[in-house]
Amino acid sequence: MAVKRTVHFFNSPTVDQIGVQERAARFMSRSIKKGSKVEALKLALSMIDLTTLEGKDTDSKVRQLCYKAMHLHDTYPGLPTVAAICVYPTFVRVAKEALKGSGVNVASVATAFPSGQSTMDIKIQDTKFAVSEGADEVDMVISRGRFLRGEHNYIFDEIAAVKEACGKARLKVILETGELSTLDNVRKASDIAILAGADFIKTSTGKISPAATMPVTLVMLEAIRDHYYNTGEIIGMKPAGGIRTAKQAVQYLVMVRETLGEDWLTNKYFRFGASSLANDVLLQIVKQQSGVYQSKDYFSKD
Amino acid sequence: MAIKTKENHLKFNTKWEYASAPESKDHIELKDQYELFIGGEFVKPKKGKYFPTINPATGKKIASIAEASQEDVDKAVKAARTAYDKYWSKMPAKERAKYIYRIARMLQERAREFAVIETMDGGKAIRESKSVDIPLAAAHFFYYAGWADKLDYAFPNRNPKPLGVAGQVIPWNFPLLMAAWKIAPALATGNTVVLKPAETTSLTALKLAELIQEAGLPPGVVNIVTGAGATGAAIVNHPDINKIAFTGSTNVGKIIQKAIAGTDKKATLELGGKAANIILEDATIDQAVEGIINGIYFNQGHVCCAGSRLFVQESVEDIVIKKLKARMETLIIGDPLDKNTDIGAINSSEQLKTIKKYIKIGKTEADFYESSCPIPSNGGFWCKPTLFTNTSQSHRIVQEEIFGPVLAVQSFRTIEEVLEKANNTYYGLSAGVWTDKGSKIFRMTSKLRAGVIWANTYNKFDPTSPFGGFKESGFGREGGLHGLAPYLKLN
Numbered sequence: 001m002a003v004k005r006t007v008h009f010f011n012s013p014t015v016d017q018i019g020v021q022e023r024a025a026r027f028m029s030r031s032i033k034k035g036s037k038v039e040a041l042k043l044a045l046s047m048i049d050l051t052t053l054e055g056k057d058t059d060s061k062v063r064q065l066c067y068k069a070m071h072l073h074d075t076y077p078g079l080p081t082v083a084a085i086c087v088y089p090t091f092v093r094v095a096k097e098a099l100k101g102s103g104v105n106v107a108s109v110a111t112a113f114p115s116g117q118s119t120m121d122i123k124i125q126d127t128k129f130a131v132s133e134g135a136d137e138v139d140m141v142i143s144r145g146r147f148l149r150g151e152h153n154y155i156f157d158e159i160a161a162v163k164e165a166c167g168k169a170r171l172k173v174i175l176e177t178g179e180l181s182t183l184d185n186v187r188k189a190s191d192i193a194i195l196a197g198a199d200f201i202k203t204s205t206g207k208i209s210p211a212a213t214m215p216v217t218l219v220m221l222e223a224i225r226d227h228y229y230n231t232g233e234i235i236g237m238k239p240a241g242g243i244r245t246a247k248q249a250v251q252y253l254v255m256v257r258e259t260l261g262e263d264w265l266t267n268k269y270f271r272f273g274a275s276s277l278a279n280d281v282l283l284q285i286v287k288q289q290s291g292v293y294q295s296k297d298y299f300s301k302d
Numbered sequence: 303m304a305i306k307t308k309e310n311h312l313k314f315n316t317k318w319e320y321a322s323a324p325e326s327k328d329h330i331e332l333k334d335q336y337e338l339f340i341g342g343e344f345v346k347p348k349k350g351k352y353f354p355t356i357n358p359a360t361g362k363k364i365a366s367i368a369e370a371s372q373e374d375v376d377k378a379v380k381a382a383r384t385a386y387d388k389y390w391s392k393m394p395a396k397e398r399a400k401y402i403y404r405i406a407r408m409l410q411e412r413a414r415e416f417a418v419i420e421t422m423d424g425g426k427a428i429r430e431s432k433s434v435d436i437p438l439a440a441a442h443f444f445y446y447a448g449w450a451d452k453l454d455y456a457f458p459n460r461n462p463k464p465l466g467v468a469g470q471v472i473p474w475n476f477p478l479l480m481a482a483w484k485i486a487p488a489l490a491t492g493n494t495v496v497l498k499p500a501e502t503t504s505l506t507a508l509k510l511a512e513l514i515q516e517a518g519l520p521p522g523v524v525n526i527v528t529g530a531g532a533t534g535a536a537i538v539n540h541p542d543i544n545k546i547a548f549t550g551s552t553n554v555g556k557i558i559q560k561a562i563a564g565t566d567k568k569a570t571l572e573l574g575g576k577a578a579n580i581i582l583e584d585a586t587i588d589q590a591v592e593g594i595i596n597g598i599y600f601n602q603g604h605v606c607c608a609g610s611r612l613f614v615q616e617s618v619e620d621i622v623i624k625k626l627k628a629r630m631e632t633l634i635i636g637d638p639l640d641k642n643t644d645i646g647a648i649n650s651s652e653q654l655k656t657i658k659k660y661i662k663i664g665k666t667e668a669d670f671y672e673s674s675c676p677i678p679s680n681g682g683f684w685c686k687p688t689l690f691t692n693t694s695q696s697h698r699i700v701q702e703e704i705f706g707p708v709l710a711v712q713s714f715r716t717i718e719e720v721l722e723k724a725n726n727t728y729y730g731l732s733a734g735v736w737t738d739k740g741s742k743i744f745r746m747t748s749k750l751r752a753g754v755i756w757a758n759t760y761n762k763f764d765p766t767s768p769f770g771g772f773k774e775s776g777f778g779r780e781g782g783l784h785g786l787a788p789y790l791k792l793n
Binding site for chain 2: 013014015016018019020022023029030031032033034035036037039040043222225228229230231232253257258260261262263265
């Protein structure tokens, strides 16, 4: 009789929490001014996954958000579009049509977002539905309960299966770091996701607090860096949730610049998952030109 | 789609660059000429001699500083003795504490001004003077102010009494912080002070003199005399000084010890170092790399406790060196007043010559690597972060203190081996150990012969923690409860 053996051993580097916090704080103390700031802000705009993930979402709200994605602030010429719109699977078709020809991608959450509390079959179906509706990118969640129980192989298989269901769509794997409790776990989940086929790793659903933080993101960037050193393969990063201000966005870019460098300073490999960040960035960009802060009512809310 | 690259090197030369972000100088007050601070007043030097203090980032003169002769030192010691007899030894301890607290508070209030001047005069990055030097200096005054009226509790049944006049000579690497390390415990224990700052960095000590004058300390309790080696010798050799506190080179430390042999002067000497920073294979590598950087490139390596000898366990050597080199690429060298500068200017042309000399020696001994980031070409004194790999215990760059941004790396296989190598030095000021396993930390730290040992961090300072060396790194402790004892007569 053949012996069936499973590998239950997964070795990830450990992380020193104090050290990570200190490093993150040092990025935050960089002073980004003038032209350098404007450049960073425009880059940040182009990296936004403009997001609406609410039970009360409607077709028309999604259409409005899509218009915003393409026309961030028409009175200020030369602004980029955002990278993608992020919606639930049932709104993918609407978004896809609204964004036709714009170059803005449609990302869909899937796999029983946000809790991931469902069977593998349903998660695969959920993914396939989103892709068949036209999603360019899929944002999946991992089964945190299984991860915390130590079933790392399950997580690996789950991600690999969803990746297969994605076909050509790029896969972002949400770790929901706010539920993983330690940075060691964040590192381990990052490594598993990368090895199982993630194109991006993503911090959070935005439904759990804390969502993205600088230290958590740094640990994930370090996982991406180690994978790059080992293989030459570039994995993307998406902090999501809690990034509301232009200042925060610039701090994240500083961290990406000094941890991973040039190749990641593009929306191909770095994204912000955010619903309200764009307007604060716009406010700052306009301020750099006019010298004064405008009222928030000068920026459209969609 | 992910892409493959031929060489897996990260590119830090990015299109998006940081614009300069200089700290404002508008709020600082500097005079063209500084006098000696004796007996609570600023007085001209007897011989009328002055020397320039220059900004090492530009090579330009900032101000003229009085050079104290033997007569000036006599006068300062006399003022300190009078202040000791008349006011300071008679004052109730809690009143003394009030003055020290006042100095601490005023220093906090003027932190920005002191930080900018420290950076202009010494070349260190404003990021460091703002977040380390000035706050820590204030913290030392706060801490020792608290001890002033509790000495009987610090040394129960030993009837602590002050010594009298303390002569203090300090170095140029942390000018204000070293002044605070010296002055705060001396005042708290009821001694009066004659202090000499290093000749390249007198300004913040003189600004501190202004602050002390404004704080209303009785005249002569703190005297600050500026000058070079001869001034320092005049203090050390002065017959009416009871205690010498010196921080600086081992050579000068030896001269001082000879000079005071046969006298009843007490002494504490905090001298050089060549610390081992040890990375074990189970260390958290990314954080350890950051610790290596902070260990050796902090303050341009002008740190007596700098982690200048790096020991990496062989199984992680390649990755540690790869990551270390990548991290070195992201260090920003340049205008110390720029808020984004990581590595400022070398303190003096003389020190730069010393460092260059050692780099030249190192190139004949080991494999050389330096950070590729550009350095300014403006008449300032600059040195790129430098790394030597494949070094050995017999190399001069491994044995001798360079006091610059130069790191010597060795690999090791077993813990016994690294302990032997780490202790195989005539210094013993500090060390670092990086491992994820607590038991290894205890095992190693108990066997390392060094006064300060950091575990999973490096170059962390706190007024509550004693600091000082083994062997040629000196004797006596500064900081903490231990820092009181050298300033006291104890039964």
